[in-house]
Every structure is written in structure tokens, then in C-alpha cells.
Amino acid sequence: MANHHSAPTHKVIEVVCLVAMDQDNQILATQRAEDKPLGLLWEFPGGKIDTGESAEEALRREIVEELGIELGALTRLPAVTHVYDFGTIQLIPFLSKVNTRPLLGELQAHAAARWIALDEWDQLQWAPADLPIIEMLQKSELSK
Template sequence: MLMVEVVCAIIVNEKNQYLACQRASHQSNAGTWEFPGGKIDDGESQQVALEREIAEELDCDMAIFRPLQPVTHSYPHIKIRLWPYYCRQLASQPQALEHAQLKWLEIEQLSGLDWSAADAKIVEEVLQDGGLTPVKTEPLS
């Protein structure tokens, strides 16, 4: 099975809430929740792909901070390697352009959603890691 490289954003707002996006009814794994992102195109860096995907899916801007561990998962129709990054929301509010709905959640609420299988592994790491606490480092982009 072909491996598809995918990137996702764990977006945190000024209230330290995390953005969860529900997959639309016409998408695979419809109704499950995910961190927004998508496929890395040929020749794109992970950061460029992440900025493009977030602009396309949510029409918002963000600062990219540190990466988490990549997750490899095989779905019945595809195998993906998911590269997650902590991100901070900037001025614009995310819009549900491709998702059924968006939710801002406190870190302890993340485990209460029905996450897609690959994203569920990221939720576990975020909870173990303690999330994106106020950072003293510069964003990656």
C-alpha cells in the first residue's frame, strides 16, 4: 500500500483552547474529529504544506511552533504518515470551509470526542505532553 505524507495543525488560541474539526459527511471517516491539515504535495516542505492546507480548509493564519512525533496509520483504503505541529492562532478566526463543524476545547476535553484513528494517537501525545504551554521560543514560520 502506498504511503501518503500528511501534515496537521494542533491549533491553540489565546485562551489555550484546542481546535477540533469534524469531518464532513462526504469525506472518508465522516463524522469523526481531526486536527486540520492535509496531503503534502511534491516539492513542499511540511511547514509550507501546513500553511497552505490551513488557508484552504479554515481561511485563517497561524504561527507554527514545534512538531510532535509523526503517526503512521493504515486505514482500509490508505496508509498515512501524519506529521503534527503545534500552532498558535493569529488574528483571523477559523472558518469551517471543508468540515461539518469546528469546536474549541480545553485540553482535558480532547479525549471526549470520537477522533479519527490517526488523530486519536496525536490526542494521546498532546495529553501526555501537557499541550502547548506558553512558549518562550520563536515560531518555525
């Protein structure tokens, strides 16, 4: 008989994402394209780490590709693991504190982008894996 309690045998997909935070502690949220998995849910921009890349290299690459922005200093935050029905992702956030909001290029991978206050996070429908990150940001000194 199959053991339904066994750990998933599929591999963990490593994903990096950007928490851009402005001086008012507003964060940049991006909406996934409709035709992608988790379509139209909101997330932190980023993507999968390619073979041979470090997490930080992957994030810098993704953010240039998706938003046309070159990132400055980044602080790596604790990763969260989330099990979706299509696989398990390990989501690695990096914080970028900005004095002025960067001007976004034309969106290459997203349906929309907006800056929102941390305490207004529930105005958006987030990808489930992101919720622990938002909770961590709200509790943390990072947003003080």
C-alpha cells in the same frame, strides 16, 4: 498461498495537521465533511502534502484553504503512522500556540469546528490516527 502477514505494499500517504492551542490549553478540533473518507469524525485540520511541498508549506496552504487563517510560528511534533483499510497515513502534527483564538473564516472543508479542553477529548469521535497525538499532548509539557 498468500502471506497475510506481509507489510502493506501501498505507499504511505503523508498528511500534515494543525494542533492549535490557546492559553487555556484548549485545542481546535474540526469535523470532517460527511461525504469524505472518515466522514463526520473529528480531526486536526490539515491535509495531504502535495508534490514538491515541504510539510510546513503544505500545512500553511491547507489552513488558509480550509479555515482562512495565516499561521504564525509552528513547532513540528513527532509523526504517527496509522494503517487504515484504505491505506497507510503518516500524520505529521504541527503545534501553534496562540494567545487569542483566531477568528475562523467560513468553513470550506469541514462540517464543524470547536475548541475543546484536552481532557475532554473523548466528547468527540476522533479519526483513529489522531488518538496517539492527543495522548502525546496530554502527557507533554507543551500543554503546561
